[in-house]
Amino acid sequence: MPAISMTVNGEKVCGDVEGRTLLVDFIRGNLGKTGTHVGCDTSQCGACVVHVDGKAIKSCTALAVACDGVTVNTVEGLAKNGTLHPMQEAFREHHGLQCGFCTPGMIMAGIDIVKRKGKKLKEETIREELEGNICRCTGYHNIVKAIQAGAAKM
């Protein structure tokens, strides 16, 4: 099995993986970081979104071996020294989550939207940009509000 190494949430990690191992399985299975979720098998739901070298990707669609040497950030790496990331705080403040399952992907996608589109986000922009993230609980109403508020504070 190929050996790979990468930096995850600032820590150097390594492991042996099969060629077919997905990045999400490496993160959840090998590293035990279970904040990143799997909600579908067709890259539609976005529960598995992480940042690879600063860009949001769906970790269910990347092979772990293809991510050798990259820098990965997951939801577990957002809070620094016990202080929540503004996007995490905004989801809490605006009740942007209910069951919590899509939430890590939503937060990671939200941060990525801000990186690409700036801190002043229109409702319409956020709704369009969330095309790759599905939530079944919130009707998106409060997620949109949370991302808008989180963006302004980033």
Place this chain on the structure above:
Amino acid sequence: MSDTGIGARMLRKEDHRFITGKGRYTDDINLPGQAVGYFLRSPHAHAEIKKIDIKKAEKAPGVLCVLTGDDAAADNIGGVICGWMIHSKDGSPMKAGPHPVLAQGKVRHVGDQVAVVVAHTMAQAKAAAEMINVSYNVLDANVDPVASQKRGAPQVHDVASRNTVFEWELGDKAATDAAFSSAAHITTLDLVNNRLAPNAMEPRAAIGSYDAGEDHYTLYTTSQNPHVARLVISAFVGLAPEHKLRVIAPDVGGGFGSKIFIYAEEVVCLWASKRAGGVPVKWVADRSEAFLTDANGRDHVTTAELATDSNGKITGLRAKTIANMGAYLSTFASSVPTYLYATLLSGQYNIPNIYAEVDAVYTNTSPVDAYRGAGRPEATYVVERLMETAARELGMDPAEFRARNFVNSFPHQTPVIMCYDAGDYGASQKKAMEMIDYAGFEKRKAASARKGKLRGIGFSNYIEACGIAPSAAVGSLGAGVGLWESAEVRVNPVGTVEILTGSHSHGQGHETTFAQLVSDRLGIPADQVAIVHGDTDKVQFGMGTYGSRSGAVGMTAISKALDKIEAKAKKVAAHVMEASESDVEFKDGTFSVKGTDKAMAFGEVALSAYVAHKFPTSEIEPGLKEGAFHDPTNFTFPAGCHICELEVDADTGVTEIVDWVAVDDFGNVINPMIVEGQVHGGIAQGVGQALTEAVVYDEGGQLLTGSYMDYCMPRADNLPSFKLGFTTTECPSNPLGIKGCGEAGAIAAPAAVMNALTSALGVKDVAMPATPQNVWNAMAHLREAAE
């Protein structure tokens, strides 16, 4: 009102773990030595199993065991059951076919579980499953519920001739027929309530673990009601008695009904763990498996009629419904198209005569059971589509037609069992009309027309029966269980509190709202309250979460236990403060003696109760812990008015919802922020049903919507922001005055959308989901008129 008491918009206590990635869902749990279970599923909708050859698979690398239906039979593993008995009009009991945990002799839908492979890794299990040789005798499939009762239709179960589970009725047929005979006007609609996949974002999962040393099983599962799962697996499947089975439902990523039911995979993981020598067996559904095997919702075909007199008053309602049950009767399937449906056909209106007939049928499709709203969305769809259509046919404003027929004195006994206890339907409609500027609609419609858009507006004045439910009442209607709830309040010596509840939270925010109740009652901060749920070893018993019951029933049980805590603490405080018990008052977390400056904080009294130095333990037991069971005295009746405004692009058939107002009456509200979130999510699911979602099988019973590529979940850009308002009539049947809010949006929304859409297009009906193609087809008359 304190920051953490009843009515406060308190932020959720559970959020921290979810936003930091520390939630603990079933798939996040890994037990030492754990193996995986992989289910070989039927590729056919309907087939006899002639032979299953597992020899090669058993010897494949990494395989611990391969089990089939024959093994289950040999081990006396019973099937899963339907827990609600319905009788047909002729008095005969419903025809429930067997539902083995692994197929025996026959498969009845694509995805039916045929065998399980237990192996060290998923790759090994899948490779071994490829080596299982199943020879099938493929049979014709029965897919269309309407055709399923016809002569010659393929028979799904031998016990159910004409594929008919029951032919049930409710109401007075003769009186209703008489009302129709003398009606001034009759409105008729043929409606299809489309089949939906619940799609909780967390797929179902289970870990079964058998401890040979203790002869004891543990099941981790994605359940809305772990105690009911334990009861069924013990008493009906017969795997192990209840004291030898622990069921844990940790964080659960949404349910919407689909995780109420007891599924075969849960049983198989437990049993397979024993067969594999005590190795824990984990199964996690992938999304395709979820589409194949999660119980679906809705799937009714209905002809409905409304009779009115010459004054625009309703004189009768008739409905004939065919309800698709799928291939097996799921846990509560039979109650959904009967007592959760036809009992709500009076809507918010005075309808003196109602008669409903429901035929439940088997088809070679996955089972259908409760999905958010469960029967009540179907009823609301019938009633509210009839109301809007009748108003148009009578040339009346739909709001005025509704107002003329509202129930406005309470209690109100409908002709279909329910007794509405409180409500003000006129108030919610009036407020909703103001919020959406109903008067200004024609102007907005004209403005839309100038942009080439067809604008429509539609009402949905729903009512639901929640707080499910008085045990004796549901027992008389066929329920196999009582629908009370239990609670235990454990006060620690330092005055912090643990609440053990039989309700289960999978997104509803119980850790917050239940703590708010305790904070309010005991005068302690909400962060000194922990809510314990979802573990049969911790919580003694409970009926779980569905039917918007956790507030009205679950919290009332907590409230009753808190009454007992307060009463005992008063006794303790009286002794410690050397006062008469009748002179002790409790307010804002302090026990004080009337007319003196003697006072003790709640925490001090708790400590005194445990130290037990200053009261006679022969009269008062040490400690401070109380439990209660609450059985509701009536259903609760949340109701409200939703108004949808939408635009249709005449060139493309694309529908865009441009405004949405929801005015709901949920009785008293514990946390408005959480209640609003429930409404948002419910509306989104209802809009999904109306515009995007449908489970589709082809004629051979192959599922065409087996992934998110084919089943269109509503995305953020399919939905607007919602405008919410509230009116309040307190619920008289529980001390908190709560009615429940979890299902309202999903119940109200489909009719609101379709009333708006048919108003925009000037047509009687459009099939749900109103995809651009369906809308385009419905606009043919407009294109012809333009030519």
